[in-house]
Amino acid sequence: MTRFAGRTRSKRARPRPDGWAWAGIVTVAAGLLLAVAGPWLAPHEVGAIISESHFEAPGVNTVLGTDMLGRDILSRLLYGARMTVGVALAATVLGFLIGMAAGFSAAEIKGRYDDFMLWLADMMLSFPPLLLALIIIASLSSSLPVLICTIAVLHASRVARVSRAVAMNIAALEFVEVARARGESLVSILVREIWPSTIRPLAVEFGLRLTYSILFLSSLSFLGLGIQPPDADWGSMVRENLNALQTGTYLAVLLPAFSIAILTVGVNLIVDWLGAQSGRSISEELTG
């Protein structure tokens, strides 16, 4: 009986990715690979001016042409991959750590503490995210730690709500009851008993939040408030090359813009595939 139940569950747990899901997995894997190896693959330094002509066409001296200062676009894209993917990933992971700590503990401790955590999360969710980020950046200036923490804080309240809801169901199960009776500490119950059972339901949320991080960071950089020169991420590359739209050399703008789009569409394809199993859809991203 148990063996049978186990078999059906594992079957449902791992449906084969369809074509779109595979496209997403390959895209995200490529993005991660570029984030790790990009700077080593880049033929030039990120800030190196290698040509006297701005917006040079591809194939003359470089693979993908040069930007508004005569820098190699390919190299900047490769360096930018590390910034975009790295910062977005760091912010999402940090947001999850804070959110899960708050959500799980609220579900386990309950009572006044739970009420307070819920109130806090609702309060933070009622701030418009972009405006909150603008105010923080206005007062602290933009830097990597500020960007990562800002985006993480934006995530934390939503992750806290979701992980609290998931953990509520698990905290009521017998094996957690047993752990409590055994006298396990709060931290041990949260980390060893509750967390492992929440990984699957929270995976969809992680994907949604990662997309949101990438979009949010790119938008901030595009506004000139994210990654600051001489560093570059894909959003700031779009911003600094906007003049290319006037001169008709669209590539300098389109390459970083499409890099962002391909990466986020890739993540969402995986999310849609994961979500189809747990009955959630990416439109829920809206409320974040």
Place this chain on the structure above:
Amino acid sequence: MFKLIIRRLFLGLLTLLAITVLVFLGTEILPGDVAQAILGQSATPETVAALREKLGLNAPPWERYFTWLGNILAGDLGNSLANGVPVDRIVGQRIVNTINLALYATVIALPLSLLLGLLSAAWPEGTFDRMTSSTTVFFISIPDFVIAIVLIIIFARELGWFPSVVHRPRWGDVPVALGQTFLPMLTLVLSILAHIIRMTRAAVLDVLKQPYIEMALLKGAPKSRIIIRHAIPNALGPIANVVALNLAYLVSGVVIVEVIFTYPGLGRLMVDSVIFRDLPLIQVAALVFCGFYVALNITADVTAIMANPRLRFAK
């Protein structure tokens, strides 16, 4: 019902208050010494101390907060640090421009997205539904500024139909202004369209699952009648909720769109003032945006309460 709504309004007021505290903290306390910032690094310590006294910076933070809040409520918004012009003179026309643009986008986006959402829900998993579903996933996934750039390249640079920059929208002459702001409007429409379509579809499908729909089906009512007479009225609440939430989303969408199209609205003003750290301008722009955002979120919740009988008659 009124108790719930009043409770919600009260919560909204609390949120607004929290926002003023946050704005005050972010723009008055954290950035450091305002007196030093105004006078520059070359100022003598005596003049800085004198200005600190004059600006009331020596008072405890909570006292400064209430003075500041009192001034803003009384309509004294201060002067821009950049050129000394009173903030209300700068902000007024900008707010009108932003509201006009947002309204333009809303008027186009709403009927279109509701219709498309209904059509997808009418034949779930049909060809039309599949097509809209994959298109909307795509549009939800890409940033607004990427949509804007593609539109600029196609409609402004290659076809030359619409301008790609709107320095001076002439809202006095509506047909001209509608053409001028066509591309910013289209960007905003495309950025909220997908969300409303998907959520309308979900709301209507949710209603279609109810037993009374099955009952109507078994009675032999035609599909069009079931959707129009039975499904739509009951899905209106959730849909109104979705619409208000999406208009709240426009608040951040409009910031990015205004920057790309150099449109003289409140959003671009906000971003510029953050870049130049023009704190009085940031405060007012942030408060106006947050006010709209909170108001729309309250509207979303109140419509949800009024549309749901279970909430309507809750104690």
